[in-house]
Amino acid sequence: MLATRRKMKPGREQSLDPQDIQALYITGGVRPGYFQVADLWDYLDYNPGYIQVNVGSFPNLVAVEGARYVRSARSARGRDCLFDLPRE
Secondary structure: OEEEEEEEOOOOOOOOOHHHEEEEEEEOOOOOEEEEHHHHHHHHHHOOOOOEEOOOOOOEOEEOOOOOOEEOOEOOOOOEHHHHOOEO
16 A cells, blocks of 8 residues: 555644644555544554555655654655655
């Protein structure tokens, strides 16, 4: 499955902090669409490595332990690859 777009929390549209991502658009599953970060965290906690980010080398989306948000690898720009996805 691939994360292809991101939706930021209201008022945090310009943030580069993964904790400010509200939802990600996931394709390649049974039901493509936006999924809340907390739901993705739950899914990835039991299914690590099943969702990649649709940029560059397709880094894995990972659930951050101790906090309920997701992240991926850093891009060549030094920021999380999630911020290379189009924003809605």
